[in-house]
Amino acid sequence: MPIITLLESIHPAGVEILRQSATVRELSGPDDPRLPEALADSDAIIVRSTPITAATLNQGMRLRVIGRHGAGIDNIDGTLAAERGIRIVNTPRSNTESVGEYTIAALMHLFKRFSEVESALRGGKFTAAAGSLPGQVDRLGLIGRELSGAHLGLVGAGAIGQSVARRALALGMRVSAVDPYADPDALERAGITPVADLASLLPTVDALSLHVPGDPARGPLIGEREFGMLRPNAVLINAARGGLVDEDALARALTGGTLAGAAVDVFSPEPPDVASPLFGAPNLLLTPHMAAMTAEALERMAVDVARFTLEALGAETT
Structure with missing residues (x-):
């Protein structure tokens, strides 16, 4: 039976699948003192967020497969893995619904201005002497907006982008997307208007949501120039990768009023420095890389990574 090492814990449903066809070692993370010995004779490792560097790979000379519990593989040295003939498998669709729901929830939060309104209410801005609460909402400049009729722009129209689009369309939003890899006809059949490039999309949208992998060599996709192209009442959501957005430029856009609001679930680096602008x-709205962290998605990720890892090893799955 192959030997598979779990560098971090996964849902028991995934562990059970692995145990049916492999010897499983469960570690407590990258600092576990058993790691070097476990790597030495492992046929596969399964990892969540731990970086898999050259140093790690060089301790596992028998490795044939790396299973990534999640969609992105940017924490793995893919170049060296390819040179060594190590196959990388991931779970690109297991968190689709969770991230789609997060994105729509964040959109509603920003359009309804929940943070501002709650802060004003808790801070005593609403008083009995000032009349009705709805009237005070108006006078305090805290009126929200409807998603229905608003224009959502997607950067990336893969599984997660299309999950967001389905929900947005059901709420009456118009949806456009920039994705050079997507079939324009397929997008149109899904109710999504394909747009040629980011420069054409940005000036037209009320909300922009990012659903593409990061590329450290390319640098931020959204920076000072792009914020200047958005409408002042637009909002931004980034639940993809931290490096996609210039965080300092985002802070300036929000502080200067050239962007109405934003929701950020991912950072560069992680965790973010609390001294960050x-x-x-x-x-x-700041959240700690939690868009995919639902009970359902974590179970699906564990089951999928277990099955895909075993399949890549040539082990039988039931």
């Missing part, structure tokens, strides 16, 4: 920016 983001933490002082207004109208910004």
